[in-house]
Amino acid sequence: MYIYADVVLIVNCIMNSVILVLTAHAAGISYSWKRLLPAALFGGVYALSGIFPELAVLYSIPGKLLMSVVLVLLAFGYRTVRTTLVLVGAFFIVSFILGGATLGWLYFIQTEAPQQAGNYLDMSWSSLAAGSVIAVMLVTLIARRLMGKMIRRRNFYQVRIEYNGQNKDVTGMLDTGNNLYSLLGNKPVVLLCWQSAIQLLGSQAAGYLTSTSPAAWLSNLHECQDAAWLARVEVIPCQSVGGKNMLLGFRPDGISVRTEDGLAYTTEVLIGLYDGVFASDRPYEALLHPALITGAHITKEVSVCA
Known part of the structure; x- marks a missing residue:
């Protein structure tokens, strides 16, 4: 199996940028591209590190939690403990909605029965783009309201x-x-x-x-x-x-x-x-x-x- 490192890096940088922008939007805070883009690149490098067996510890649950906090701090900087926790929570909510919406769209457009298709899903660029658009709409309509209520309760x-x-x-x-x-x-x-x-x-x-x-x-x-x-x-x-x-x-x-x-x-x-x-x-x-x-x-x- 061949792994194209440049493709993995570019795709993850794009997706990380989308997730971080939506995180800021959901949490209702401002952001700077000068901080956000290097953070997205860091996330892409982290995804690429999965090809090295000696770095497998970074893909454990504690490792993923640590990397998520580091990613949020790189993108938005440290403000207060409460704000950082809100941003990390928004980051996970956006990531889950984005991943779930994309996967749901791929299953939705699958025309064959699961028993016939096996584990195959249409992973074309157009399908991924359509799933991402749907995910962005869901985050805009749902996550922002959920985070807004949580932030108002704590403000x-x-x-x-x-x-x-x-x-x-x-x-x-x-x-x-x-x-x-x-x-x-x-x-x-x-x-x-x-x-x-x-x-x-x-x-x-x-x-x-x-x-x-x-x-x-x-x-x-x-x-x-x-x-x-x-x-x-x-x-x-x-x-x-x-x-x-x-x-x-x-x-x-x-x-x-x-x-x-x-x-x-x-x-x-x-x-x-x-x-x-x-x-x-x-x-x-x-x-x-x-x-x-x-x-x-x-x-x-x-x-x-x-």
């Missing part, structure tokens, strides 16, 4: 907002699509339901927000008697469905987010007041900016035993 955090000596504990959801910053662009914005905000503010500021229509919060600010709060108020530009808009925001003393890696704390942040409800099926009171997790100072919590 809720306990948040403490500090303002003028008062603390407010809320549940926040990390919103990777939140790109709101202050006018100067140096402070990320956390959107907070105004009903939660008035429990943190003083009586005068809370009374103003309660008695004034949200549409008039900015235009009627002169009616608010809380001078200390007004000194912290900022206008936040945002993009809405109808065009550009403005949000009322204020500077808290600080925000701490409890993450798996420790307590993320920052004072460089703005609170934007949201006049609606984020979700009814899974109630949370704030939409967190990604910079609070990736850019804030994280301290490891330790326990002290007496």
Whole structure:
């Protein structure tokens, strides 16, 4: 039997590239071709190493798990333990769907009965391409939704907002699509339901927000008697469905987010007041900016035993 190393390498590089792109798509993260293509080449070399008996250990279950983790790290880099685990899980889901869909398509187009065809399957390039197209469609329609639900379930955090000596504990959801910053662009914005905000503010500021229509919060600010709060108020530009808009925001003393890696704390942040409800099926009171997790100072919590 002849093994054409160049064909094996090229086919595996192409398939690895497809799998890695779909993995990023399913997990909802960005990727760089400068990292992805070398990772795909590494996967092709790994597949080619199967012709050497002395490297058979790499094809054991632990070896395959290790190579999968290495492939994901090469393609996307190390972010956090949780993100890496999500990417590895997405990688296996995409690989199984891709392989299963391709094999299912080959069986589907087989016109002879299994007893007559034996172990033969049509492995032509056109059949493989058609199976791959079907697999891509399945991953796009199914895997992205499954991974999206899993990621959303794990993207809720306990948040403490500090303002003028008062603390407010809320549940926040990390919103990777939140790109709101202050006018100067140096402070990320956390959107907070105004009903939660008035429990943190003083009586005068809370009374103003309660008695004034949200549409008039900015235009009627002169009616608010809380001078200390007004000194912290900022206008936040945002993009809405109808065009550009403005949000009322204020500077808290600080925000701490409890993450798996420790307590993320920052004072460089703005609170934007949201006049609606984020979700009814899974109630949370704030939409967190990604910079609070990736850019804030994280301290490891330790326990002290007496």
